Amino acid sequence: MNHELPPISDWPGVLAGFADGELDSDTRRQLADWLIAHPEALAEMQDQESLSRGNDALWQAVAPPLPTAGQWSGVFNAIVDETMPRPMPARQRKNSGRLVAMLASATMMLAGLVAWKLPPTPVPTIVPVEVVVNTLTPEPLDVFPVATDDDVELIQLPEAAARLVVVGRHPMADVPLLLALATDVQLLNYGPDESGNLPDIEDTKGPDVSMLWAPSNKP
Amino acid sequence: MSQPVLYEGKIPRIGMDPGASNEGSVRRVMVVVTALTPNQPASDEQLIARFRAGDRTSLELLFHRYRDTAYRVAYRFLSNESDALDAVQEGFIKALNHLDGFEHRSSFKTWLLRIVSNASLDLGRSRGRRETVSIESVDWQNQDAALTDGYDPILDVERTDLRQALDKALGELSDGQRRAFVLHVDGGLSYREVADVMKISIGTVMSRLFYARQKLKGLLANRIHI
Numbered sequence: 348m349n350h351e352l353p354p355i356s357d358w359p360g361v362l363a364g365f366a367d368g369e370l371d372s373d374t375r376r377q378l379a380d381w382l383i384a385h386p387e388a389l390a391e392m393q394d395q396e397s398l399s400r401g402n403d404a405l406w407q408a409v410a411p412p413l414p415t416a417g418q419w420s421g422v423f424n425a426i427v428d429e430t431m432p433r434p435m436p437a438r439q440r441k442n443s444g445r446l447v448a449m450l451a452s453a454t455m456m457l458a459g460l461v462a463w464k465l466p467p468t469p470v471p472t473i474v475p476v477e478v479v480v481n482t483l484t485p486e487p488l489d490v491f492p493v494a495t496d497d498d499v500e501l502i503q504l505p506e507a508a509a510r511l512v513v514v515g516r517h518p519m520a521d522v523p524l525l526l527a528l529a530t531d532v533q534l535l536n537y538g539p540d541e542s543g544n545l546p547d548i549e550d551t552k553g554p555d556v557s558m559l560w561a562p563s564n565k566p
Numbered sequence: 567m568s569q570p571v572l573y574e575g576k577i578p579r580i581g582m583d584p585g586a587s588n589e590g591s592v593r594r595v596m597v598v599v600t601a602l603t604p605n606q607p608a609s610d611e612q613l614i615a616r617f618r619a620g621d622r623t624s625l626e627l628l629f630h631r632y633r634d635t636a637y638r639v640a641y642r643f644l645s646n647e648s649d650a651l652d653a654v655q656e657g658f659i660k661a662l663n664h665l666d667g668f669e670h671r672s673s674f675k676t677w678l679l680r681i682v683s684n685a686s687l688d689l690g691r692s693r694g695r696r697e698t699v700s701i702e703s704v705d706w707q708n709q710d711a712a713l714t715d716g717y718d719p720i721l722d723v724e725r726t727d728l729r730q731a732l733d734k735a736l737g738e739l740s741d742g743q744r745r746a747f748v749l750h751v752d753g754g755l756s757y758r759e760v761a762d763v764m765k766i767s768i769g770t771v772m773s774r775l776f777y778a779r780q781k782l783k784g785l786l787a788n789r790i791h792i
Contacts, residue, residue, distance in 0.1 A: 359772075359773060360770075360772025360773040360775070361772065362776060363772045363773075363775040363779065364757065364772045367750070367757070369756065369757045369772075391780075394779060394780065395776065397783075398751075398782055400750065400751045400754070406751070406752075408725055408728050408729070409728055409729040409732045410725075411637065411638055411641035411642070411647070411729065412647055412726075414651055418651055419633065422633070422651055422654060422655045422658075423629055425655050425659075426629065426655060426659055427622060427625065429659045430625070430658075430659060430663055431620065431622060431625065
């Protein structure tokens with residue numbers, strides 16, 4: 348037992364550290380012993396504890412008023428405006444869109460000419476990309492094939508892969524799902540869908556912007 | 567409240583398969599994602615890296631993670647909801663626009679709270695601490711019971727009075743004592759983290775917290791049981 352610690356008046360911070368559970372075990376034990384020998388210091392100790400962060404009743408009672416969802420939203424939007432890369436101005440986007448539309452028109456005219464000269468071809472059909480889930484690797488990976496439910500026709504589902512298949516909405520409901528960084532993805536090609544609509548790719552500047560798109564209404 | 571989960575992964579290749587038949591002009595694409603840490607929230611470092619790469623979702627997750635703590639700290643310095651939100655906004659903007667100055671010796675939370683507390687103090691100085699209540703004007707009836715054992719829910723007005731009394735008492739502390747106290751109690755920072763934020767020793771943190779509590783007790787003891 349160490350009763351040689353300095354008096355609390357010379358050593359006040361240690362009481363605060365004790366009340367907050369911030370002391371190492373040796374110092375804590377020393378102080379506990381010292382308090383037994385100096386009960387007059389217990390009142391100060393209790394004062395420290397009553398205003399420590401462990402006093403839930405006090406801190407619940409004095410919690411600040413909560414901002415509304417609208418206020419938080421305003422703050423967040425201001426932070427986005429000041430910290431995120433800005434999207435391309437609308438006018439520039441419009442010009443890009445016009446160029447794409449002109450190219451698409453020219454391509455369609457050329458395709459029309461070629462089609463006029465050639466025998467009719469079968470109606471294009473959609474051939475889904477096969478996703479192979481390898482469950483036999485030495486260290487199996489958790490894999491999420493992600494697609495909308497009408498993109499998928501389950502032909503065969505090995506039992507071992509059943510837990511890996513996700514069809515429809517992704518499992519985190521309302522939380523956006525970040526699939527990969529742009530550097531992880533190589534876009535080889537894209538084209539019009541079965542109705543002839545070209546994809547509407549968002550034209551943004553960042554290196555890891557969203558690369559998902561929806562078919563445009565404009566052919 | 568559970569944290570939202572963010573997955574990341576590698577997408578091998580998507581788009582037209584060069585070896586496939588050319589029949590048809592469209593291939594619908596399915597994507598295979600490898601989940602690196604399923605059911606585990608992304609770390610601050612991961613979110614910051616993605617934010618720097620332009621990912622808004624990561625910024626949103628980071629904001630949700632720390633907005634409440636930042637707000638509590640700012641409010642305690644400013645005693646005003648609107649000013650506290652301004653300080654939180656300014657703190658996040660400064661922290662995110664100066665990530666190059668963020669030394670990874672400390673956590674993002676510590677870095678953020680350092681900036682938010684500085685912003686709050688600056689804002690407080692420029693606007694003047696809003697003295698919205700006098701400590702003598704508080705109705706202390708029944709406050710004693712609220713903070714004794716067997717805590718009962720108290721009315722909003724009583725909570726407001728109590729909060730304002732504490733805010734007023736905090737205003738009586740020196741800047742150093744108040745900052746150490748608020749960062750530890752409301753910011754949830756350890757002594758080591760408070761010492762890092764304030765660039766003082768742990769012994770000084772202990773000492774400031776001790777005297778801050780002694781003063782607060784002196785200011786509040788006749789009114790509530792603490």
